[in-house]
Every structure is written in structure tokens, then in C-alpha cells.
Amino acid sequence: MKLSNNKARYTGYAIVMAGALLMFSPFYFMFVFATHTSSEIFSMPPPLWFGNAFLDNMASLMRHIPFWRNLGWSFYTATLQTLLTLLVTSMAGYAFAMYEFRFKKTLFAVALTAMLVPPFLSMIPTFMTMNLLGWINQPRALYVPGAAAALGVFLMRQYVASAIPSDLIEAARIDGCGEFRIYWSVVLPLLGPALGTLGLISFIQAWNNFLSALVVLRSPSMYTLPLALRILQSPTNSDWGAVMAGSAVAVLPLLVLFAFTSRRLIDGLTTGAVKA
Amino acid sequence: MSLSLPTPEPAAHNGRLSDLHAPLKAPRRKSLVNPVKIAPYLFIAPFFLLFGLFIAFPLLFSLYLSFQSWDATAGLASMKWVGLSNFIFTLTDPWYWKSLYNTASMAIMSGLPQHLIALPLAFFLQTAFRRWRNFVVGLYFLPFITSSVAIALIFSSLYSTDFGMINLAIAAIGKLPGLHWIVPAHPIEWLYSPPNVKPAVSLVIFWRYVGWNTVLYLSALQTIPKDLYEAAKIDGANGWQQFTRITIPLIKPMIFFAVTLSIIGGLQLFEEPFILLPNEGMGTSQSGLTTAVYMYRTAFHDGDFGTASSIAWLLFITIAALMWLNTRIFHRSGMNEENQR
Numbered sequence: 001m002k003l004s005n006n007k008a009r010y011t012g013y014a015i016v017m018a019g020a021l022l023m024f025s026p027f028y029f030m031f032v033f034a035t036h037t038s039s040e041i042f043s044m045p046p047p048l049w050f051g052n053a054f055l056d057n058m059a060s061l062m063r064h065i066p067f068w069r070n071l072g073w074s075f076y077t078a079t080l081q082t083l084l085t086l087l088v089t090s091m092a093g094y095a096f097a098m099y100e101f102r103f104k105k106t107l108f109a110v111a112l113t114a115m116l117v118p119p120f121l122s123m124i125p126t127f128m129t130m131n132l133l134g135w136i137n138q139p140r141a142l143y144v145p146g147a148a149a150a151l152g153v154f155l156m157r158q159y160v161a162s163a164i165p166s167d168l169i170e171a172a173r174i175d176g177c178g179e180f181r182i183y184w185s186v187v188l189p190l191l192g193p194a195l196g197t198l199g200l201i202s203f204i205q206a207w208n209n210f211l212s213a214l215v216v217l218r219s220p221s222m223y224t225l226p227l228a229l230r231i232l233q234s235p236t237n238s239d240w241g242a243v244m245a246g247s248a249v250a251v252l253p254l255l256v257l258f259a260f261t262s263r264r265l266i267d268g269l270t271t272g273a274v275k276a
Numbered sequence: 277m278s279l280s281l282p283t284p285e286p287a288a289h290n291g292r293l294s295d296l297h298a299p300l301k302a303p304r305r306k307s308l309v310n311p312v313k314i315a316p317y318l319f320i321a322p323f324f325l326l327f328g329l330f331i332a333f334p335l336l337f338s339l340y341l342s343f344q345s346w347d348a349t350a351g352l353a354s355m356k357w358v359g360l361s362n363f364i365f366t367l368t369d370p371w372y373w374k375s376l377y378n379t380a381s382m383a384i385m386s387g388l389p390q391h392l393i394a395l396p397l398a399f400f401l402q403t404a405f406r407r408w409r410n411f412v413v414g415l416y417f418l419p420f421i422t423s424s425v426a427i428a429l430i431f432s433s434l435y436s437t438d439f440g441m442i443n444l445a446i447a448a449i450g451k452l453p454g455l456h457w458i459v460p461a462h463p464i465e466w467l468y469s470p471p472n473v474k475p476a477v478s479l480v481i482f483w484r485y486v487g488w489n490t491v492l493y494l495s496a497l498q499t500i501p502k503d504l505y506e507a508a509k510i511d512g513a514n515g516w517q518q519f520t521r522i523t524i525p526l527i528k529p530m531i532f533f534a535v536t537l538s539i540i541g542g543l544q545l546f547e548e549p550f551i552l553l554p555n556e557g558m559g560t561s562q563s564g565l566t567t568a569v570y571m572y573r574t575a576f577h578d579g580d581f582g583t584a585s586s587i588a589w590l591l592f593i594t595i596a597a598l599m600w601l602n603t604r605i606f607h608r609s610g611m612n613e614e615n616q617r
Contacts, residue, residue, distance in 0.1 A: 008515075010399050019397070020415040023483065027418065029441060030430045041440035088322045095319035099312070107320065112329050118544050118595065120568045121588050124341065124575050125334030145330035153323060179315035208423040210547050215576075226425040230551060233429060240433055247426040258421055264413040265421070271497040 030251065033244035036150055041240050061232070064242060066100035070228035071249070073139060077224055078206035081143035085202040086195050088147045093156020094187055097168060106158075114150035118212055127215045141216040142224070152198050155268065159194035160187065177191050197268035200261055204254060225250045284391065286483055342585035355611050362586035372587060374562055375570040376594070378474065382549075383542025385478035390486045395531070397486075398493035413494065413542065416487035424484070428551035431480045435466035435552075442466065467552055470563035477549050477564055485541070489534050496530035497523065532606045537548070539602060543595050567591045 010194045032042050036051040059066050093099075096108050126145070127136075135141035164187055188195075210226045217223055220231065229250060232243045258265065308451070345358040366372050401409055419427060436439045445461045449460030466476040500523065508518050524531075546568040550557035556577075557569040567587065575584035 009404055013403055016397065016400060016405075016412060020412050023419065024415050026427070026434060026483070029434065030426070033433065034467045041433065042380050042436065044439065046439060046441060046444060088326065091319040095316040099316035099319075101313070101316040104316075107324070111323065111327065113322075114327055115292045115568050116540075117331055117335060118540065118592060120544050120571060121569060123572065124336035124581050124584055124588065125337040126330065127575075128336060128337070128581075129330065130281040145326065148323060148326035148330055175311075180318075183319065188574065199481050204421050207426075208421075210423070210425055226423050229429060232321070233432065233551070238432075243429055243434065243448075247423075247429050251422055254421055254423075257416070258414070258418065262417065263410055266413070266417060266491050267369060270491055 027251070028073050029237065030244055033240065034248040035245075037242055038238075038240045038242075043245070053241060054245060057239075057241040057251075060239055061242040061246045063229045064232055065246075067225070067246065067249075068150070069221055070223050070225050073222065074207060074225040074250075077139045077142050077209075078203050081146040081206040082199050082202040084143060084147035085152050086199055087241055089149055089152030089198065090096060090156045090188060090191055091183065092153045093158075093260050094160050094183055096153065096157040097160035098164070098187075102266050108153075112150050114148060123211070124216055126212070130216050136216055137218045137222050138216075139222070139224075141263070142209060142212055143206065144254050145212070146209070147203070149198075149202060152202065154202070155271065156191070156194055158271070159191060163194075164190055167275075193264075197264050199276070200257065200265050204257075204265075207254060282445055338585045338588055342589050344582045346582050347579060358582065362582045363590065365583055366586045366590060371562060371565070371570060372567070372590075375565045375567040376591075378562070378564060379543055379545055379566040379568070380479050382474050382481070382545055382564075383539070385474060385602060386481035386485070387535075387538040389482055390489050391531070391535065394486055394489035394534075395493050396519075398490045398497055399523060401490070403515075404499045413487070413491060416490050418487065419484045420488045422484075424547040425551055427480065427484060428548055432467065432552055435476055437463050437465050437468070440466070468554065468560050470560050473553065473559045473564040475554055477545075480548050480552065481542075481545070485538070486518070489538070492530060492534045493527065493535075496527040500526050528606070528609075532602070536599060536602060539598050540595060542590065543598070559561045 014177070032047055032050055034057060035054040036047045037053045037056065040047055040051060058067075092111070096104065096111075130136050130138075130141045133141075135144075168186065169182055172186045177186065208226065209224070210230075213224050213227045215229055218227060223231075225246075229243070229246050232238060232246060288376050342362055343357060344355045345362070346355045356574050394560065405412060437443065443466075446464070447459055450456050466470060466472050503519055504522055504526075508522055546557075546608060547564040549559070549564045550569050550572075551568050553559040553564040556573070557566050558573075568591070571591070572589040574587060590613060
């Protein structure tokens, strides 16, 4: 369908593109500010183009926080959470799609309720559970609970049901393949696209996770990036050049990832949201 | 959807699958347990183990806690049953009501514009864009996948009173002929002056989630068959009529869903105010204190886990009540049971 009126249409283009620029501008200023000193950022006129203080800002950043450690913990936590999520949810999704068993429907419904539990509701008891387990200040307090991803179970179940023919499973069974080996050697290799999409979603979630990190991580040397960046901010005297450089480095990996995978990521997130 | 409707194809297959399997199993080694019967439980076990330990248990435990008086530093033994007194304390606490008011007003201030913009934007992207659509959608969607901390930090600098980009932009616009009146006498204190705090935080939340809603609406629009529009055009319907008579009614289930998500998310506001506002999310004279932040402070600053749990559950009940109301409203406006699930 086309809009009948050309004038309205071009006005529409102009508004949508101006909006897109406005949406992107905070990112632009973050990258520009990351390359200027604090005094340059807050001067008249403000910097609108890249400067050359990025390395100085990074150096100053590292005086305030153990930046490389924090970056490392972020990668470590996000990677492990992604792998664990893929393993746990693909097994569960496969079972829900390909087997008949008692209480299947009820169990699946229960699994999906996990999506509706507001995170703030379990904040306090999660802290206490971690305390009990001795996981306070440990990255595993983030990536192990993070793997209980209801959205993942749902996406995997959908994908297995649509992409894996049950004849294939049956054939493997006749050939004497054990149940776990069917999953591991026959099903899992065929789940590529779904694993890719869910992997992206899990990685981004884990990378950005602030709330759980705030509750379970206690010392700056164990902080993931979001938590570390926050301690840079002080109401009176923030080193804004360093803050922006740190934020830019934290955001950049996701921007690059997103540039190549946006279609897939958006499709994955909306399928989960729309069909669940 | 998938919960209530019978799953079409795979379910049918599965039925046959286990039937077929039974005779094949017989000649093999006899075993007391049938692996095909046990396997699914083993496959779902890891998920449910995590689910039980980190989702179900904390939930029930927080309910239990809300009836206890407990000083976290004194160990589990110091827990004491206090009945409803945590709830009574919270319900008579003016800060609780203030936080609820703050949360609700920011949820509305950020949520309503999101939908009013996302819906027409999605419609326009769907109808007038082709090659560039994914790129433009990507730009709008970008904030959604970005760390809330990074976002809050960027905006703290943009909102800065003396040299922040936003105040400078207002000053620059004021230099245009006839627009000098928009420049206030003093630079605006976005994050410190109580009346400005809520709009300032709401703008950040709006910016973060408008792309998400656009994407949701876009995915719903893409399911509408094109011939419906063709037919309407032949009957002489203009763009606006097509939008109001075809698009809106057909994507009503999605509007319901997206609004539901906004209600759930809006009432849980935590990260943005927590990082943007001075004093860990309080704002000057609690002007930006949300209920979730208040709960966090009660637990982790004051060490009063019992009262904090009662705040959490009261907020949860509020969310549930609003969801119920939301369902009723959409129901009454003519959305049938089938579409809504």
C-alpha cells in the first residue's frame, strides 16, 4: 500500500529521519565526549566533533576502577551465561517439543510464568539465597540464575517443533542411538539459527545486567562493567571524559554486534514476545 | 497463545512417535524403565532446578519474609513473626505513597508518548519504507539493547545544568527569530529541581523503549494481509481511514500486549532513576523516588528486609490489579477472548 499524498509522505520521511537522528544523538555525543577532556566537554561551545583525549581518558578511567578486570568479568559472565542458557533451554525446549509426557502442558505453563515474575520481587530473597550458597561476590551468582530463561525455553520449543522432523529422531532411535545422544549429536547441530538468536539475546542481557549485579557483587575488583561505571559518577566532581570513555567501551561491543545481527535479534525478541 | 491452543503439527507427530516406538522396543534388552519415558524429565530437569532455586523459592520466601521482622546483620535466628505489621507500616508510610505516586506519574509520562509515537511510526515504516526500513528500525531500537547504566551516564552529562547539551540546545533554539521566549531566565536544573525530575527521567525511559514498541507494532502490522488495504483503497478509503478502520482493529491484541508490558515495566522503574538522580535514586526531597528504589533502600540501606518484602508484594499486587483493569478495558472495547490470549 502506498500513501496517496506525496507531500504528506515526504513530510513523514523527514520526521522519521529527524527522529532517528535524535535517537542516535546521545550515542554520538557519548563517543565524541569520550575523546575530550572534562573541561572541554563542559565548555562553550561544546565539542561536536571527535577530539584526541581518548587515551588520556582511558588512563584516568583506570586510575578510578580496575577497568580491564571489570571488562573481563563482563565477558566471562556473559559468555558463561550464554552457553549455560543455550544448554539448559535447548534441552528443555527439545523435550517440550518432541516428547509426550505427563504434566507436559502444566510444566510448560509453569516455565513460562518465569517471564512474568517481576525481578524486584525476588531481589531480596535472591540476595539471601546467594548468601546461603556462599555465592556473594561470585560471578556464578549472576550466570547460573540467568540461565533459567523462560523465553529461551519457548523459542527453542518453537524452533524444534518447526525445524526437526520427528522421523529423524525415530530413525536415530532405530539405529540404536541413546536419548541423550540423539539430543546432542542429532538435534543440537540442527538448532544453529535458534541457538544464534537466543545466544545473542542472552549475551546482551547478561552484558547489561545491572540489578542482579548490584545485589550480589560487593567489591569493585569483582564488578562487571555496568556496576564499575556507576562508581565513577559522583554528584560533585565526576571525571566526565573518563566516564564517557568507559561507557563508550562498554557500549561499543553491543553496537558492533547489533550492526550485523539486528534483523535476527529483533525477530527473535518479537517472536518470543508475540507468540508467548 | 501456545498455551491454550493445541499445537498443530508436532503434537500429532508425537502421538504417533511413541506408538511406533512401543513394538520396536520389545525385542531389545529388557529394562524396568523406558528411556523414552524418562528422558523428557531429565531434559527439563536442569531448567526446573534453576527455576525452583532461583525463581520459585525466592518468590515464596519473600512472601514469608514480609510477615517477619528481621535484622539481616543478626542472622537467620533473629527472625520474628510479626503478622501484618510490615504491611500496616508500609501502608501508613507517606514515603511509600509518594514513591507510588512518583512511579505512576513517570510510568504514564514515559509510557503514553511511547505508544502514541510507536504506533503511527510503525505504520509509516511499514507502508512508506522498503530498502531503508531495517536500518531506520535499527536506529530506533538501539537504545533498547544498550546498558541502562551507560544510558543514564550519557544523559546525566546531557542534562547537566550549566553546559549540558540539552540546555545548550534550548539556548540555541531561542536564538532563532521569534523563539526567544522558550529560553528560561536560569538554566534548567533537570535532575535536581523537583518539578523537573520526573519529566527528565521519563524522557530517558521514553527514549529507551519507544523503539521496542515500534518493533512490536511493526511485527503485528506485518501479519495484516495486503489485500485488505487494496480492497479498502478500491472502495475509496484514504490513508487515515485505512489506519483507523483496518490497522487499529486488527492489531488490537498487540496494543493490549504492548500496553501490558509498559505497565509491568513502568511500575518497576529502578535503574534509570537510581543512576540518574542524586542520592541513589532519591532525587531532591524524594521527587524521583520510585517504589522499586524505595524497596531497595529499605532492604539494603536500612537493613529492614521484612518491610522491604512487604513493599515488594504490595507493588506486585498493584501491578496485578492494573493488569486486571487493563484486561477489562480491552475486553469491553470489543476484543474477544481468542484474540487476547
